[in-house]
Amino acid sequence: MTAALHLDGLRKSFGKTEIIRGVDLSIERGERHAIIGPNGAGKSTLFNLITGRFPQSDGAVRLHGNDLAGKAPYEINRMGLSRSFQITNIFPKMSVFENVRCSLLWSLGYKYSFWHMVGKSRELTEGAEAILEQINLTNRRDLPAGVLSYAEQRALEIGITIAGGANVIMLDEPTAGMSHSETDYIVDLIRKVTEDKTLVMVEHDMGVVFGLADRISVLVYGEIIATGTPETVRADPKVQEAYLGEALEAEH
Amino acid sequence: MDLVLVNLIDGLVTGLLLFMLSAGLTLIFSMMGVLNFAHASFYMLGAYFAYQISLAFGFWMGLLIAPIMVGLLGAGVERYGLRRVHQYGHVPELIFTFGLALLIEEVVQFIWGKNQMAYDIPEVLQFTAFSIAGNSIPAYKIFMIFISIAIFIGLLYVLTRTRIGMIIQAALSYPRTVEALGHNVPLIFMGVFGVGTALAGVAGVIAGPVLGTFPGMAFVLGSIVFVTIVIGGLGSLWGALVASLLIGWLTTFSKAYNLRMEDFLTFIGFSRPDPIWDSAWRDLWTITSPQVADILPYILMILILIFRPYGLFGKRDV
Amino acid sequence: MRKSFKLGVSAALALAISAAAGLAENIKIAFIDPLSGPFASTGTNGLHQFEFAAETMVNANGGVLDGQMFEVVGFDNKISPKESLIQLQVAIDQGIRFIAQGNSSGVANALTEAIDKHNRRNPDDRVLFLNYAAVDPALTNDKCNFWHFRFDANADIKMDAITDSIAANEEIKKVYVIGQDYSFGKAVASAAVRFLGEKRPDIEIVGNELHPIGKVKDFTPYSRKIVASDADAIITGNWGADMLGLGKSIVENGYTGPIYTYYAAGSGITAAFGETGKGTIRLVGEGQVNPPASDSAADYYTAFKEKYPDGNVDQSRITNVIGMLAQAINEAGTADDVVAVAYALEGMEYESMWGGTVLMREKDHQAIQNVHIHEHTDEDIAFDYDNSGFGIKVVKTVEMAAAESETTCNMRRP
């Protein structure tokens, strides 16, 4: 069985600076994988390389065994990979319902159709409402997405990301900037909506990471220095030295 | 050969004039991210103000005062108009300057009427500087060349060698950081807008007597200024200079030499349809370069945008 | 304050709509020409000339028929064919039967076709088209119709006069033809080449080119070519800013010979040319202003200047339009049946106050009249233009120019 996501010697340079310096990583289907690392380690860049936002300098990304080289973000999305953003990235002027409905369109096969009425489609309406139910935004249905609270926008962001039914979900710091109660809400939400899916996430909040992830990779200066179950990573001396120590200290 | 030299000089004059407009526009763009559609209108105001002043105090006072007036007006537009529209986003900003261009044209007609003004070259410059093979080069053209080059050097000096130039350059790229350092960024924006429009005003003052001072003068020049800075690369002073000269020479030479489409088509192997007047392609066959000279920059711009969207010298996308 | 702005405008609109209605007993002439925008000064000046002619030549003498007065109503067409057609409809709705227009052959083409169609489709309210200045030869050739009358000499007739003048000057060996890239510019160029070829085959056409209309900022490259070609004379059909820009640029770059042209007077152009144009600009046109053709012409001009000190009588044929229309209405005995008026106009001979006779040729509705070559000067000018001290003076006259010229007009009469 091929891995859901496989990175092979991935490299990225901006000018002379090499940000990602040869990353090899294999994430299995159904796995919840977290990427952690200190600030500036290249986590977001790695995300952007995987999702086709930047072209890589060297190496390969394989999604279910298919090479993603040269693929535009929309093509990668159609192959079953969906992502969220660190900075909330929704459609602010459209209603919450519209936001979700738009993210369902492609996966339900509407493509660039101009002969279907979106309002007439039961599957679209029901699908979107089911997702709203899942992310607890049903009572915000008709508000413009731009006026939601921060946590609600993050929830919507996750809703948009999972709506398309992609089987690989990538979340970029889903709990960034949230209070404790909001974080709990989002973590429950992530757990709920990524059932039977592959999850790749970048996260700073160690509580979230250790609570959610099956496996963890630690990225430092563009290299993965450790990969394994939370326990292995926690025990890894290299990780402790590079990063985790301070983080753990800070947490206790 | 002599004519080539004459055309080089003429093209230089056209190009440098264009540069004075595009320099201000490109500065304003790189700072505020908005293409100022009304830029050529400030050029027109420069010419009209200078005309009005020259009636009372002569040409030289006009050259001195009119740009300052235009600059102050420009700063006012930034302060009370653009800054307000800024919050709605870029498209409304663009539309605002578009509306402003319309309004300025109407206001000019309201004040000065619709006829061409009798704004003339000053007496001291009304002589022929030198002649090349019977083609006289008026002294005024030499004067125009000097003024524009002086402005370019001055601008370059201020931007790269002075403190205020450093702050401006920094504010162009990192407005937030500069603001955090305690500089008044809105004031800098206003100042650059004022200076940019004042430059357009200078161009108007010195171009008014040769190209005519009439309400349509902004419209005639308006879009070509955008074309220039898009070709040169938005935000690049050198790009603006190169593109201005390129357009100046391109249009001058294609007007000065009668290149015929017919020769070109025959050259690449097509045969002339006979009789030409019944052919559906007759208009293509009879095109000559002077006919299309003024639309060549547009073709160049479209090609640039398709193949090199950041222009000749630009660092970022349009 | 913000909201009020919109409301104010819509209130003003509502008032304006109601004010637009209204009808009177007068014989109305719709003047459809640009009254706003870049060509407004030409249009406004033309409107004043119409109003003044109607006032002094008709109304002051008791009107036409049994005392009906002429009333000229201005309609702003913004020099757009589309707007012209809208304003034509408005004029027809107001019961106006006479349409005067002149600026832009493009508009004239649109109007003459629209009027032809209108008259065919609505026999009950037909209208006549009094074209006082659009000179595209096609209007009285291929595109002629019964409803259209042209009071100006057309481009070909004027070119005939220009080339007569050039042909008479043995010193001219080389001629440069330059014009705006559109129908009129092309018509001028081809007529110039044709007539010169007939009259003086020895003259060499050293240049024949077109430039984009209204788009050229700087004419220097063109004038360089002209100077380099050693031309002895230049022929151009340019008008407006293109005329001014070309003329000034040519002179500034060292050319000293004559520039033969159609439109280089009035509307601020005479003033703007000033000293530069002296001895260079040669203008073709009907109507002799300097020296005044008659005492009545001088009186008329003086009276006009009293009323409009900033105006010019630069389209003297407008008096012919008003005079001939009045005479035709009197002859026909009606102002309502435009067919009768049109038949009265056909073949009419009219003594113009500017000297000579105007004959409205029956076969194509082209006015045949004296055509003059004028020069731009400040000497011996009784009536200057633009209050500049400069004006145009007749230097040569072609009597009843092109009276026998051919026409391809094949007119259908009702």
Next chain:
Amino acid sequence: MTDQTASANMRAGSMTLSLMPWIVAALVLVLLPQIFTANSAITIMNQMAITIIFALAYNMLLGQGGMLSFGHAVYMGVGGFACVHIMNMDDFFASIPLVVLPIFGGLFGMGLATIVGSFSTRKAGTVFAMISLGVGELIAACSVIIVAFFGGEEGISGDRTYAMPTFGVEFLQQIEVYYLIAFWLLISAALMYLFSRTPVGRMANAVRDNPERAEFLGYSARWVRFYSFVASGFFAGIAGGLFAINYEILTEENLNATSSGTILLVTFLGGVGFFFGPILGAIAFTLLQTVLSLETELWAFYAGALFVATVMYFPGGLAGLIMMHVPAIRLGKGSRLILPYIRTLVPAAICILGAAALIEMIFHYRHAFAGDEEMTLFWITFNSHDVLPWIVAVGLTLAGFFTARATAPALLEAWGDANTPDRMQV
């Protein structure tokens, strides 16, 4: 929970609800010529209808797709030119009913949009705007060079009556043309509205708001833009075809930058945020252009001032202004605004009319021919060189201004009050 049932009810009734505006529009279109019977009124209404279609098509780009075009007139123009050429193909034209002619215009507009869109829609924003400007200038310049198709500056003309009669109607009269245009207006507006409800129409909004996010939902922003652009070109072409039928002539002005600029003005004036915005804009602007220009030669000045004021103070345009009141009306408190509005807006209107009078008087004073000292303003004839009219105008302006300023806070307060739900109700 109550909230949900309420919205569910609204959705259930939305089918009948959403048809209502269309039925009303159709009725209005049928009835209008009964009220305004003059041919010129019908001509102006025809012009309005054509502008509405064009503005709606333009708003598919600007409002729905976030693409600012400075050269959209060429798609309407080329569609129109194509239709006139078809009018001049005697045999073919005699074999089709006139009613279907606009479809050909649409197809040609769409064809051109397909070609241009293939390279111009790769990016939105300034790149798109500049390419549209360049292409617009290019084609407008071609109109005087490529005489075979565009007919030079005098354009090309045809005769609509040579088409196959539709149910015996030959379209000799303006009123017959009116109904044809009204028919197409309804069809095109409905189609454009429906387009905005299709997947690609919805995604156009998404791409406008956030092209990057749309890409991560499986949609190529470029192709979404392209389809919007092509559709917009089609409807612009329809408008061109109707123009050809109404005026029977197309000229350079149908292609030039002024026409392209005007449609931007019209659309923005009406409001880009709502589907019906451009309709209001087209009606208001056509009135401004044809009616106000009969009254004052300064009409373009007022139009320019109105436009700048709109951009500065109401970026939502006329439609935005109207929709601003919806929340207050929903709360059932719209009526509380009426009195404060009257108190502020009447003086403000007086102020603006006074200012307009001043402008007219200055203009007359400066530009009227000497000796012509009489002018008529608001049906009052007076001497513009007397002092009294100036005092009156200045007085009106100032009085209006200060009264409006004094009552404005009360209006603001009423506005706030009308937009907050009453505690009692909750």
